[in-house]
Each structure stands twice: as C-alpha cells, then as structure tokens.
Amino acid sequence: MPLRDTIKIMVVDDMTISRQLITMGLDKMGVKNVVPMPGPQAALKALETTPVHLIISDYNMPGMDGLEFLLALRKSERTRKVGFIMVTGEHDPVVADLGKRLGMHNYLKKPFNDVGLKNCIEAVTGPL
Amino acid sequence: MSELDELRGGFFEECEDLLTVLAEGLQQLSDGDDDRETVNAVFRAVHSIKGGAGAFGLDVLVNFAHKFETSLNELRDARIPKSEHVIGVFLRASDILADLVAAMRDETATDDAAIEASLEEIVALIPVKPGAEKVDESYAPMSLDFGADEPAGFEPAALETLDFTPEPVAAIEAPVGPAVWLLTFRPATGLYARGNEPLLLLRALAALGPCEIELDTESLPALGDLGPEDAGLAWRIRLETEAKEEEIFEIFEFVADDCALEAVPAESGPGAAAAEDIPDFAAPAFDAPAFEPAPEPAAAAEPAPAEPAPAKASAPKGEDGGKAGEGKGGDGAKASIRVDTDRIERLVNLAGELVITHAMLTQRIAEAGLARHAAIAEGLDEFRMLTRDVQESVMAIRAQPVRPLFQRMTRIVREAAHATGKSVKLVTDGEGTEVDKTIVERLADPLTHMIRNAVDHGIESAEKRADAGKPSEGTIRLSAAQRSGRIVIEIADDGAGINRPRVLSIAKEKKLIPADAELSDSEIDNLLFMPGFSTAKEVSALSGRGVGMDVVKRAIQALGGRTIISSKPGEGSVFSISLPLTLAVLDGVVVRVADQTLVAPLAAIVETCRPTKADLKRMGPRDHVLLVRGEPLPIVDIGAELGFRPPVESPLDSVLMVAETEGGARCALLVDDIFDQRQVVIKGLEEGFGRTRGVAAATILGDGRIALILDVDALVREASGPHGAGHVMALTG
Structure with missing residues (x-):
C-alpha cells in the first residue's frame, strides 16, 4: 500500500478557504485520511482521541499561533513526535528558527500550488 | 476547475467577514482602544485576505494587502505611533482594500489612482530599515519516521542528518500509560481575596484525566466561629493522568502562594491508552529539544497564551480571565457552515407550506365536525406550535446582524464628511440586532442615501454649529432595535433640523401642493418624501445622485417598512425606518x-x-x-x-x-x-x-x-x- 493510503494528515487553519485549498490539494494527491480543523484548540482536543501522522498548520491564527500550537504539541506526551509542517504568509527567519528548535519538519510559504505542497510533504514523509 | 471556482466564491464571502473585522478593529483603535489583540485582529484580517488572494492569483490584491500588512506590522510592533494620522491612513487603506476585493469579485476595473495614492501613504509609514537584507527562504526539511511497524509497502524514509543539531535533551522519562496522583488542595484566605475560583482550578485538573474530587470539611469551623472571609474548605483529589507533575503544578501556578498543595504519586494506574491504535513514531531523530516554558521574546507572542497544556486548552481558563485564548479568537466556540441560500429559500417556502397545510387541516377537521374532539384539538394545537417553531427557526437561519451594514455606513459618513468639509462622527448602537438577510441587503442603498443626506443636509457647517453653541463635530447616531415584532432603525443627527418654511416654499414653488395649503409640521416633513421634491438646486453634488428621498421611501416600502421623520428645529432630525422581522x-x-x-x-x-x-x-x-x-x-x-x-x-x-x-x-x-x-x-x-x-x-x-x-x-x-x-x-x- 502506498503511503498516501495509510498516512493520516490533520490540516489546521482558521480560514476556511486556505484550509480547503490544502485539503483539496491533499485530495488530488490521493491522500485518503485528512482531518480538517478550524484552529489549534480544536485540533489539540481532537488529537487527544484521534492521533495523526502529520499536521499541516497555518502560522497566523487567532488565540494561538502556529508556534504556540507546535509548542503545545511538543509538550504533550501523546503528540510529542507528530510531524509538523507550518504554512506561512512570508518567510520570517525568527519563526523558522523557533520552529526548527521545536521540531518543525518543514515550512511552506504561501501562495503555493499543488506541486509545492506535494514537494513539501514528500520532503518530510518520502514519496506518497 | 469548478471546485476552485466554488472556493473562490467562498474566499470572497470570507473576505466580507474579514473586512468587517478590519473596519471594526480600526474603528476601535481610532476610538482609543489600546488592546494589543485589536491590532492583532486587524493585522490577521489583512493577512488572511492576502493569503487567500495569493492562492487565487489576485496579484493586485496581494500587492496592496502586503504593503498594508507590512505597515500594520510596524504598528503592531510599536515602531510607528498609534496617531490619528496613522489610523486615518489605515482607515482609508481599508476602504481601498474593500473596493479592491469587490472589484476582484465582480471582475470590474480598479481605481488605480486611488490605490496608488493609498499605497503611497501606507509605504510612507514604514520606517526605512537600514540595509534590508534578502533573507534566505530555504528551510531544510526534516523527515518523519513512521517506525518499523508500518503496513507493508511503505519504506520509512531514511532519517537525514539535519543542518542543526538538537541540543541534547534530558531524556524524557515518559511513564507509559497514565499514572495516579493523590492531591490535597487547601486554599488559603488570600486565594479567594485575589478573586480566584477553586472550581476553575479543579475543572482544569479534571481536564488532565479522570479524577475523583472529594471535599474536605475537617478544618471548617463551626458556624458561629466562621469568619466571612475565612477559607475553611479543602479538597482531596485522585487524578489519573498521563500529564507530568509539572503540568499538574502548572494549573496551580497562579495560586501557588495562596494555597497548600501536595501531590504524591499513587500506584500506577491501568495502562490502557484510550486512543485509537496508530503506530507510534520512532523517537530518536527529533526528540524535541527541551522546552523552555516561554520561548524567546521574538516569538511575537505573549508568553501567557503559550502556557496552557493541551488538555487544559479546552477547559475554562482560570484566574486571568482567559483573555487571549477565548474572547476574541477561541476556535471551536462557534461552529458554523456555509449554506447555499437557495436551500434556505426552499426551507422557507416549505415552512410556509406547512403553515398553509395546518390551516387546511384545521378547516377540514372543522368541516368534518370534529373540531370539538378534545384529542384532535390538542393535536392540532401542538401541530400549530411546532409549525410556528419551525417557521421561527427557519427565519433565524436567514437572520443576520446588521453589523456589516452599519460598518459600511462608517465609511459613508467618513467620505461624505470629507466631501462636504464637515467634521462628523458616526455612533452606532444595536449592531447585533438581527434582520432577515434580504432586508439587510436591500437596506444598504436607502440607508446610504439617508446617511449621506444626514451629513449633507442635516449637520450644519462648523461655523453655524459654533454659532449655535454646539460642538464643532456633528454626530450621527445609527441604531437598530427590535420593537414589538418589528425592527426599528433610526438615523438621528444633531443638526439644525428640517427647515420647514423652506421645505414648504419649495413644495409650493414646485406645485406639489396647492399654494394655499395649510400643513402640519409632520405633513411638511413628509413632503421630503414626495416624488419630485428634490431638485438640482436643493441637492448638492454629494447626496444628489438623481435619487430623491421618494426613492428611499419606496425602497423601504417594498420591504414592508415605513419611514417616519421627526425633527426639532435646532436640535436635529430623526428618520426612523420600521421593518418587519421577516418577509415571509x-x-x-x-x-x-x-x-x-x-x-x-x-x-x-x-x-x-x-x-x-x-x-x-x-x-x-x-x-x-x-x-x-x-x-x-x-x-x-x-x-x-x-x-x-x-x-x-x-x-x-x-x-x-x-x-x-x-x-x-x-x-x-x-x-x-x-x-x-x-x-x-x-x-x-x-x-x-x-x-x-x-x-x-x-x-x-x-x-x-x-x-x-x-x-x-x-x-x-x-x-x-x-x-x-x-x-x-x-x-x-
């Protein structure tokens, strides 16, 4: 079975449209298990019962930004090792650096196309 | 492509919401709001518009939003002051942004000159950075290892050595499965005096795992000896959790000095992981580095919201009032879906048919001579109440707050005031009042016209106001309220009121009324609504766009509404529009x-x-x-x-x-x-x-x-x- 059939990816973004753009892209790649979440708090709650392999999260979100979300993930035993890709509007070296230190697996700059998304994921997971 | 088109439509809908947030936030800032979260919300709104626009290749919009966002960031990081000028520039920019979004949505031409002018203003705000170096945008990805017990066919990617080495971590002594803790929590008087609530703490604790809480009243004095502010209660808690000791103590962090807290591990609990079975990842490559509770200040985040442990995030926040996490941005608080209006329309119609069917049934039953049958009458009554509930619920789906509509009026006032050289502020009230969507939409034009009129004809010039002893800044109050089954929207200005002799003479001049007519004050006021009353001479370049108040009145009438004027010389005029809650x-x-x-x-x-x-x-x-x-x-x-x-x-x-x-x-x-x-x-x-x-x-x-x-x-x-x-x-x- 190819990885795209088994991998479970959670997409976290407060903006419906950006979230749908990512889930749509994943859908086109043939990824079967995609869990969309409207924000970090909801995602953390869902992760208590539904573990995933990889989280693709926006950086710019109300309440808790992508880095805070990542920190929260790393602090919990259950999600400590989950894969994490951050999507951001622009490259901010400070964010990238902090992300890296928190074990962020990859970094995707908006706007991106389906190929960019795929490359970004495959750099982390290997071929889908 | 059609899927993308649909998303595109959704993007523009989302933009509407974001523009409302933006306008509201800027308004608050201009009213002197100092909340950091307000600036953040404003920034996020522009940022999200930019992000979406990028995905759909709307370059003009991206470019504008980018510059806007950059200067907002300067404001957010306090590198530029929150001055009147700066907020003014942002307000104008938000207007242009709204125009741009509309132009992109309707695929109409953009006003390049206005965009250029606004961009110049925005860019002028951004302090020049010495030698803005090009940052390297590459990021070396880390690969993710799925462990050995993966389903066949998947080759775990080889772990790459990364270009950074995680600082050596103290091995995380991860206890497998939940542990049982026995806690004693004994608040001191100070805990209550500082406004803390043990219930919230206990709830936060309960969020870590199943727990049994027992109230300990041993040290509670007899009623006669009880001081009103003494803390006599204590709690014993048996908590089963995977959380570490620190996480437990973290909950009590803010009350640590005001209570006695003991936590001792009891025997190991049942190691059953409730979670769905999913292969764990092999650890070694990225055992995450040690986490300092607060990242460096540069993380652009207040340390506080970063604190809560994941499980705690869902629990009500404790002592600090949950400022950042909930109020403005907590997700999951309000789940909503977007539904095609045609579907709702269908539901509205069906609910209407239900009312008719009920009426028919009632009639048939009466014809059959069964109307007095108690059980049938009771059933019919229940049916009627259910029908009404269904109807009201369906209508509630169509109901929308008037907030975005009012928000647009802020801009109208701003522009009208600018065009007439008057200083006018708009005060809104009751923005949360909900009205049928169609009414909200069809109210925009008449309301715009009336607001323009209020600025143009209602509010006097600064000199006249000074002569009349009024503040130089005029006020227009726009309010919405629900009154006895109808929505009443009022536009009140504190201007000179209607000049009745003048209105009367114009009406006679234009032969709208006989020259010898005797009219009461309210009849004179109502002349404003007569077709043919407004004239080129009367109407200035601003409010006169070939639309008279008669058109306004007709538009409101078409919605089942009425317009009433009341005016007091020297004190101003009030136009109230009374509208039905629903059109159905x-x-x-x-x-x-x-x-x-x-x-x-x-x-x-x-x-x-x-x-x-x-x-x-x-x-x-x-x-x-x-x-x-x-x-x-x-x-x-x-x-x-x-x-x-x-x-x-x-x-x-x-x-x-x-x-x-x-x-x-x-x-x-x-x-x-x-x-x-x-x-x-x-x-x-x-x-x-x-x-x-x-x-x-x-x-x-x-x-x-x-x-x-x-x-x-x-x-x-x-x-x-x-x-x-x-x-x-x-x-x-």
Whole structure:
C-alpha cells in the first residue's frame, strides 16, 4: 500500500478557504485520511482521541499561533513526535528558527500550488 | 476547475467577514482602544485576505494587502505611533482594500489612482530599515519516521542528518500509560481575596484525566466561629493522568502562594491508552529539544497564551480571565457552515407550506365536525406550535446582524464628511440586532442615501454649529432595535433640523401642493418624501445622485417598512425606518368584504367594534365618523376603496376595525365581517400584477382560496371618495 493510503494528515487553519485549498490539494494527491480543523484548540482536543501522522498548520491564527500550537504539541506526551509542517504568509527567519528548535519538519510559504505542497510533504514523509 | 471556482466564491464571502473585522478593529483603535489583540485582529484580517488572494492569483490584491500588512506590522510592533494620522491612513487603506476585493469579485476595473495614492501613504509609514537584507527562504526539511511497524509497502524514509543539531535533551522519562496522583488542595484566605475560583482550578485538573474530587470539611469551623472571609474548605483529589507533575503544578501556578498543595504519586494506574491504535513514531531523530516554558521574546507572542497544556486548552481558563485564548479568537466556540441560500429559500417556502397545510387541516377537521374532539384539538394545537417553531427557526437561519451594514455606513459618513468639509462622527448602537438577510441587503442603498443626506443636509457647517453653541463635530447616531415584532432603525443627527418654511416654499414653488395649503409640521416633513421634491438646486453634488428621498421611501416600502421623520428645529432630525422581522409570514385578521376574503395585518389593527348609533356621528350628507372614546376617526369603506361595491349607506350593519398606521394616524376600516385571526404566508403579487393600490400582497387560505392582504397604511393615507386625503390627514395628522 502506498503511503498516501495509510498516512493520516490533520490540516489546521482558521480560514476556511486556505484550509480547503490544502485539503483539496491533499485530495488530488490521493491522500485518503485528512482531518480538517478550524484552529489549534480544536485540533489539540481532537488529537487527544484521534492521533495523526502529520499536521499541516497555518502560522497566523487567532488565540494561538502556529508556534504556540507546535509548542503545545511538543509538550504533550501523546503528540510529542507528530510531524509538523507550518504554512506561512512570508518567510520570517525568527519563526523558522523557533520552529526548527521545536521540531518543525518543514515550512511552506504561501501562495503555493499543488506541486509545492506535494514537494513539501514528500520532503518530510518520502514519496506518497 | 469548478471546485476552485466554488472556493473562490467562498474566499470572497470570507473576505466580507474579514473586512468587517478590519473596519471594526480600526474603528476601535481610532476610538482609543489600546488592546494589543485589536491590532492583532486587524493585522490577521489583512493577512488572511492576502493569503487567500495569493492562492487565487489576485496579484493586485496581494500587492496592496502586503504593503498594508507590512505597515500594520510596524504598528503592531510599536515602531510607528498609534496617531490619528496613522489610523486615518489605515482607515482609508481599508476602504481601498474593500473596493479592491469587490472589484476582484465582480471582475470590474480598479481605481488605480486611488490605490496608488493609498499605497503611497501606507509605504510612507514604514520606517526605512537600514540595509534590508534578502533573507534566505530555504528551510531544510526534516523527515518523519513512521517506525518499523508500518503496513507493508511503505519504506520509512531514511532519517537525514539535519543542518542543526538538537541540543541534547534530558531524556524524557515518559511513564507509559497514565499514572495516579493523590492531591490535597487547601486554599488559603488570600486565594479567594485575589478573586480566584477553586472550581476553575479543579475543572482544569479534571481536564488532565479522570479524577475523583472529594471535599474536605475537617478544618471548617463551626458556624458561629466562621469568619466571612475565612477559607475553611479543602479538597482531596485522585487524578489519573498521563500529564507530568509539572503540568499538574502548572494549573496551580497562579495560586501557588495562596494555597497548600501536595501531590504524591499513587500506584500506577491501568495502562490502557484510550486512543485509537496508530503506530507510534520512532523517537530518536527529533526528540524535541527541551522546552523552555516561554520561548524567546521574538516569538511575537505573549508568553501567557503559550502556557496552557493541551488538555487544559479546552477547559475554562482560570484566574486571568482567559483573555487571549477565548474572547476574541477561541476556535471551536462557534461552529458554523456555509449554506447555499437557495436551500434556505426552499426551507422557507416549505415552512410556509406547512403553515398553509395546518390551516387546511384545521378547516377540514372543522368541516368534518370534529373540531370539538378534545384529542384532535390538542393535536392540532401542538401541530400549530411546532409549525410556528419551525417557521421561527427557519427565519433565524436567514437572520443576520446588521453589523456589516452599519460598518459600511462608517465609511459613508467618513467620505461624505470629507466631501462636504464637515467634521462628523458616526455612533452606532444595536449592531447585533438581527434582520432577515434580504432586508439587510436591500437596506444598504436607502440607508446610504439617508446617511449621506444626514451629513449633507442635516449637520450644519462648523461655523453655524459654533454659532449655535454646539460642538464643532456633528454626530450621527445609527441604531437598530427590535420593537414589538418589528425592527426599528433610526438615523438621528444633531443638526439644525428640517427647515420647514423652506421645505414648504419649495413644495409650493414646485406645485406639489396647492399654494394655499395649510400643513402640519409632520405633513411638511413628509413632503421630503414626495416624488419630485428634490431638485438640482436643493441637492448638492454629494447626496444628489438623481435619487430623491421618494426613492428611499419606496425602497423601504417594498420591504414592508415605513419611514417616519421627526425633527426639532435646532436640535436635529430623526428618520426612523420600521421593518418587519421577516418577509415571509404575517399575523393577520381574516375579514369578509363584499363576498371577498381579505387579510388585514394584525399589527395595524388596534381594536374592532360593531358600531351603535351612539358611536357614529354624521359628517356631511352621507359620511360618518366613528367616535372612539370621544376621538373622531374617519371611516374608510374597504369595499368601496378597492372597488368591490358602492359605498355602504350606513356603517351600522358593518364591523369597524380601528387601524393605526406606522405614523400614528388612526382610522376605522369598514368590513362586513371578521372570521378569524391566523398566521398567513405572504405571497408577493408585484411580479405578476404590479403594484395595486391598497393591496400589499396575497396569501393562500386553508381552503386553498387566495386572499388579498390589505396595505392598511396606504388605505388610510390614500383614502379617497367620501373622505378625502386632506380630511383624513386633518383629523389624524
């Protein structure tokens, strides 16, 4: 079975449209298990019962930004090792650096196309 | 591609919300709001618009939003001051951004000059950074290892050595499965004195895992010795959790000095992981580095919201009031879906049909002679209540707050004030009031016009205001409220009020009224709404766009609304618009007139009576007025007004309904009989038949027959025949 059939990816973004753009892209790649979440708090709650392999999260979100979300993930035993890709509007070296230190697996700059998304994921997971 | 098109539509809808957030946030900032979260929200709104625009390749929008966002970031990081000038630039930029979004959505031309001007202003705000170096945007990805127990066919990616080495981590002594902790929590007096609530702490604790909480009242003194502020209670807690000791203590971090807390691990709990089985990842490559509770300040985040442990995030926040996490941005708080309006429309129609079916059923049952059967009557009653609930719930789906509409008016005032050189502020109230979506949409144009009018004609020039002893800044108050089943929107200005002599002379000059007409104040005010009243001379370049107030009035009438003016010389004018909550149903009185079944809106009917001789007073050779507690009311014979039959000889055999219009005018409507009072579904007639005098719409009755719904206001106003319009007005105005 190819990885795209088994991998479970959670997409976290407060903006419906950006979230749908990512889930749509994943859908086109043939990824079967995609869990969309409207924000970090909801995602953390869902992760208590539904573990995933990889989280693709926006950086710019109300309440808790992508880095805070990542920190929260790393602090919990259950999600400590989950894969994490951050999507951001622009490259901010400070964010990238902090992300890296928190074990962020990859970094995707908006706007991106389906190929960019795929490359970004495959750099982390290997071929889908 | 169609899927992407659909998303594109969704993006523009989302933009509307974001623009509202943006406008509201900027307004708060300009009102002196100092909350950091407000700046953040404003920044995020622009940022999200940019992000979406990028995905759809809307480069002009991306470019503008990018510059806007960059300068907002300067504000956020306090590198530029929150001055009036800066906020002004941002307000103008938000207007341009809204225009740009609209232009992109409708694929119309953009106003490049305005964009350029705004961009220049924005960019001028951004302090020049010395040697802005190009940052390297590459990021070396880490690969993710899925462990050995993966389903066959998946080759775990080889772990790469990364270009950074995680700082050596103290091995995380991860206990497998939940551990059991025994806690004792004994608050001291200070805990309560500082406004902490043990319940919240215990709830946060409970969020870590299953726990048993036991109240310990041992140290509680006898009632007589109890000091009102003493802390006598303690709690013993048995907590089963995977959380580490620190996480438990973290909950009590803010009250650590005000309580005695003990936590001892008990025997190991059952190691059952409740979670769904998913292969764990092999650890070694990225055992995450040690986490300092607060990342470096550069993380652009207040340390506080970063604190809560994941499980705690869902629990109510404790002592600090949960400022950042919840109020403005907590996700999951309000789940919503976007639904095609056609589907809702269908639901609205179906709910309407349900009302009709109920009416039919009631009628059939009555015809079958079963109306007095207790069980059936009870069932019918329940059916009626359910129907009403369904109807109201469906209407609630269509209901929308007027906030975005009001938000747009802020801009109208800003622009109008700028164009006229006046200083005007808009104060809004009741933005949360919900109205049917169609009404909100169709109210935009008339409201815009009225607001422009208020700035242009209502508010005086600064000099005149100074002479009158008023503050130089004019105020326009826009408010919405629900009052007795209707929505009332008021536009009040603190200007000079309506110049009645001038209005009167213009109306006479234009031969709208006879030169010798004597009009009351409110009649003069209402002249503003007469077609042909506004003139090129009267209307300035700003508010006169070929639309007179008559058009405004008609637009509001088309929504089933009424417009009322009240004005006090020197103090200002108030235009109130009263609108129905929904466009689809109406409580009506079913009446018979000359063998026709008609419906009068219940809201307009004050009382009904069968007149006796003593109630009637003869006026002229044939006409009567009805005396209601001494007040003479003109009688409007509906049968004659609608042309069903000649006027009745004497109202003695008829039923009179005292009707009151929105404007407060009263008269008695003459009908042959009253049948029933019921909810009817409004079916518009205008599409098929045009506007008919005295008729507002139609409905389908229980027996399947069509009944016309009376336009009571129009009947009272336009009452012709034996009681001329002047007559009615003279008596009631």
